[in-house]
Amino acid sequence: MKYTPWFIRGIVILLILIVALTSCNKEENEARITIGEVTRSVFYAPEYVAAAQGFFAEEGLEVDIQTTAGGDKTMAALLAGSVDIALVGAETSIYVYQQGAEDPVINFAQLTQTDGTFLFARNAQDSFDWEQLKQSVFLGQRKGGMPQMAGEFVLNKHGINPSSDLELIQNVDFANIASAFASGTGDYVQLFEPQASIFEQEGRGKVVASFGTESGHLPYTVFMTKQSYLNENKELVQKFTNALHKAQLWVDSHTAEEIAEVIKPFFKDIDPAILTSSVSRYKEQGTYATDPIIDEQEWNNLLDVMTAAGELKQKVELNTIVDSTFAEQAKALAP
Secondary structure, eight states, X not given: OOOOHHHHHHHHHHHHHHHHHXXXXXXXXXXXXXEEESSOOGGGHHHHHHHHTTHHHHTTEEEEEEEOOSHHHHHHHHHHTSOSEEEEOTHHHHHHHHTTOSSOEEEEXXXXXXXXXXXXXXXXXXXXXXXXXXXXXXXXXXXXXXXXHHHHHHHHXXXXXXXXXXXXXXXXXXXXXXXXXXXXXXXXXXXXTTHHHHHHHTTSOEEEEEHHHHHOOOOOEEEEEEHHHHHHOHHHHHHHHHHHHHHHHHHHHSOHHHHHHHHGGGOTTSOHHHHHHHHHHHHHTTOBOSSSOOOHHHHHXXXXXXXXXXXXXXXXXXXXXXXXXXXXXHHHHOO
16 A cells, blocks of 8 residues: 555654653653651651552652751752752751841641650659759750750750750761760750660660750751742642652651551661661651641741850741741542
């Protein structure tokens, strides 16, 4: 059978159109978001649930989670544009705002609502009293970071002056704090999970108190992005927030064992029993936010913590660098 030139040209044009339309659909269906998380921790379980349970995929999102150790490094990555969204303490957005940024960083969805660190004692006594910290060596966190500020807030609450009542060490990089304590530095240290449970299992000491319980509700870890990104990608950010809220509700309604099983791929080197106990600790103290809304009481508590640490130049009102519209809509859409 002979094909005329016009027929062949028609087939070629049709194939070109099909390829072009397929490429367009592929681009539309593959909305990619890169997250920079401040650390890899069970503290962020709902984030991993959103990925593992397919909640991001249900919203048509392909999410790449990168760990950028430390709040300063995470914020630098966001400002440089190497990540689209940062998961980090809300205080970092305040620091950027205080520096007069032309493109401020906006908090749009809360992940955790308490501090995630635990007070770990190398030589724990049968019963714990905060007075035992006096004259001890305390391996602290980075100055101006949320763990350190919340830690100092709690110490002051219990009548302990961090600068005079104990020896405070703050020259260890965030990523190396656990290894520094393991090598013998400090009598006490602030640890996130699962590191605290791992150290307990290894016989290096014991968790004696929770900074999360002691410091109250805070927008401790928040998803944030630059105002320019938010303006240009509102639909994308809404889909992201919807997926996050689905994960928050899932975490709230499932057991520590079920959550640990789902997030296990993100913690391949962690004993499943440790993973479960870590999730359980956070669930028991209400660490995981059940919705992504940052409320005024939480925000004001954050400002109080920063003021006590001497890190707040002036009061920053909630609506200045918090956009709750995405979180509110996500909550309204929830069943």
